[in-house]
Amino acid sequence: MATLGNSAVSSPAAQALYARRRRGNVVLLTLSFAATIFGLAWLVLILAALLYQGFAGLSLEVFTETTPPPGAAGGLLNAIMGSLVMTIIGVVVGTPIGIMAGTYMAEYGRHNKLTTVVRFINDILLAAPSIVIGLFVYEVVVAPMGHFSAIAGSIALAILVIPVVVRTTEDMLSLVPNTMREATAALGLPRSVMIQKVAYRAAMSGIVTGVLLAIARVSGETAPLLFTALNNQFWSTDLNAPMSSLPVTIFQFALSPYPDWQKLAWSGALLITFTVLALNIVARTFLSPRTSK
CATH class of the missing domain: 1.10.3720.10 (MetI-like)
Structure with a gap:
């Protein structure tokens, strides 16, 4: 039974399916990481502008x-x-x-x-x-x-x-x-x-x-x-x-x-x-x- 299971996993069709899933996983992870960086970049720019402009006008008055x-x-x-x-x-x-x-x-x-x-x-x-x-x-x-x-x-x-x-x-x-x-x-x-x-x-x-x-x-x-x-x-x-x-x-x-x-x-x-x-x-x-x- 173990031999049959190993042969089924190592078959060309199973290996192709596994490789296709790995490629899809890499693509989705890359897109998710890029979207995260894109959103964080705008957040950092907004906060930087707010801190720079806000502290410039901040005073006791x-x-x-x-x-x-x-x-x-x-x-x-x-x-x-x-x-x-x-x-x-x-x-x-x-x-x-x-x-x-x-x-x-x-x-x-x-x-x-x-x-x-x-x-x-x-x-x-x-x-x-x-x-x-x-x-x-x-x-x-x-x-x-x-x-x-x-x-x-x-x-x-x-x-x-x-x-x-x-x-x-x-x-x-x-x-x-x-x-x-x-x-x-x-x-x-x-x-x-x-x-x-x-x-x-x-x-x-x-x-x-x-x-x-x-x-x-x-x-x-x-x-x-x-x-x-x-x-x-x-x-x-x-x-x-x-x-x-x-x-x-x-x-x-x-x-x-x-x-x-x-x-x-x-x-x-x-x-x-x-x-x-x-x-x-x-x-x-x-x-x-x-x-x-």
């Missing part, structure tokens, strides 16, 4: 002065504070809703039809372009109010936060072993206590990671804020009025013909890039398994 008129010196203080305010409000509003929805889907209605519908809608929201969210909030909030406002911008960001938190909360709670739930049930504890004391503690790092990823997503959104908060060249703390934000300011300054505005746009883009990078690093740190010594 960027963090201490408001956006200037053309030809004058200034900074991005009002845009930075506007982004922080709307992002914080959006996260504070969207995170509890996302956690509660994810908890229901993972703990109470895991096999319900409602959970299937909610999960389907949540997946659509995850993939939906952010400009669609901006148009929706414009029709629901901005148009009835009759003016742009930071409140509308915060609502748009909250809607973008919710599906990310829902997905991560459901996934992390679903990974909690059922034996832990059975143990709490054997002790006579209600399900709400089990969720608070056992499930949330076991899935805490994953839930926090989802919140950080949601912050990283909304911190660089421009389209929703164009239709909701618009922009404001001056310092403003009125939530019921247009408010400046860093992504919208970058968008407007980058399209302007003024070199000083373009320099500020590069600096703002550098700040957003570093912020998103830091949030992703922190999120991966929370998500990484912790091994006990």
Whole structure:
């Protein structure tokens, strides 16, 4: 039997098939490697241009002065504070809703039809372009109010936060072993206590990671804020009025013909890039398994 097997493998037809597969493997590996190098090359060029232009315009005035008129010196203080305010409000509003929805889907209605519908809608929201969210909030909030406002911008960001938190909360709670739930049930504890004391503690790092990823997503959104908060060249703390934000300011300054505005746009883009990078690093740190010594 062994002789017959070896002769079958060493037959001319088998050797030709093996050689053809090796050639195909080499071709595909070469194409994959070339595509990887091509993509990484453009990424390196973009990051190099961002670092060079961004650091060239970075100064203390960027963090201490408001956006200037053309030809004058200034900074991005009002845009930075506007982004922080709307992002914080959006996260504070969207995170509890996302956690509660994810908890229901993972703990109470895991096999319900409602959970299937909610999960389907949540997946659509995850993939939906952010400009669609901006148009929706414009029709629901901005148009009835009759003016742009930071409140509308915060609502748009909250809607973008919710599906990310829902997905991560459901996934992390679903990974909690059922034996832990059975143990709490054997002790006579209600399900709400089990969720608070056992499930949330076991899935805490994953839930926090989802919140950080949601912050990283909304911190660089421009389209929703164009239709909701618009922009404001001056310092403003009125939530019921247009408010400046860093992504919208970058968008407007980058399209302007003024070199000083373009320099500020590069600096703002550098700040957003570093912020998103830091949030992703922190999120991966929370998500990484912790091994006990």
